[in-house]
Amino acid sequence: MAGKTVGVLVEFNYEDLEVWYPLLRFQEEGFRTIAIGPEKLKSYTSKHGYPCKSDTSIDAVTVADLAALVIPGGWAPDYWRRDPRFVDLVKDMFNAGKPVAAICHGAWMFCSARIIKDRKLTCFHAIKDDVINAGGLYEDSAVVVDGNLITSRVPGDLPQFCKAILQQLQAQ
Template sequence: MELKGKKVAILVEDMFNIYEFWYPYYRLLEAGAEVVVVGSGRKSQFTGKPATDVKADVAADAVSAADFDGVVIPGGYAPDMMRRYPAMVKLVADAVNSGKMVAFICHAGWMLCSAGVLKGRKVTSYFAIKDDVVNAGAQWVDEAVVIDKNLVSSRTPDDLPVFMPAVIKVLAG
């Protein structure tokens, strides 16, 4: 129970990659963390890709980065939806800037681009958005998992078995 007492937000919007949402969700619970599903506020239930539904526990504008020990952002096209909501972008920006663990996988790098927090940071992402991540100022590397201080990033669902140990390690401090 290495995350006993830790509280982690998982962000959600439509078209979230179901593997990248559900594996971290159950894995963090297994590790003893309290998990809070944070939606954009646009509605209360969201549909993944492929289709599975998840209810948000709370909307982004009702929480703040200070409430959490870390934030996990799943990929799919959900990050393209999330970045349209300033409260979600602010939650990520504040978490990064206050040194909280922020983990992102696949297309979730878009949220960090919009949060303006990638300048000089070493990260990875799904290769399709590499140009956007590089244009945002990051150093992009092609590795299964990259830990740069409080940032943990991976490329695809195949990286989940190394992504989550890194997330847990950084969270556990």
């Protein structure tokens, strides 16, 4: 997997495991992993107080740089969905056919990018109505894969979530 980069979004109030598990899991598989934040080398604090320093800024990342994009949950997606730079990256990754994966509240990004009409996905139950109202076909499962769209619900789903992303990365 050398040469392939997996990007993981980071921002204040991210869900700890949903950032760190993918960053470390894909690194373990030989991928280069990068934390992508609003600003390069800025430290962002999680919901539980754990810091993550971004490796790069959203302005410095293009679809060509990434093999896959992971969107963690927590409250961070509520910041990203207000920022067209993040929404555009999600939409562009999706349109390029590259794996775009969201867990928990991360599915808000798919709603804002307007890419889930008639697509199957899951999310944290509290935003189920947002997903449905955006045209998504909600399913309460640990992981749902619909083409290059990969979704999960909660930190306990991370093993299945990362396995589904890895399967798509290995198929590239």
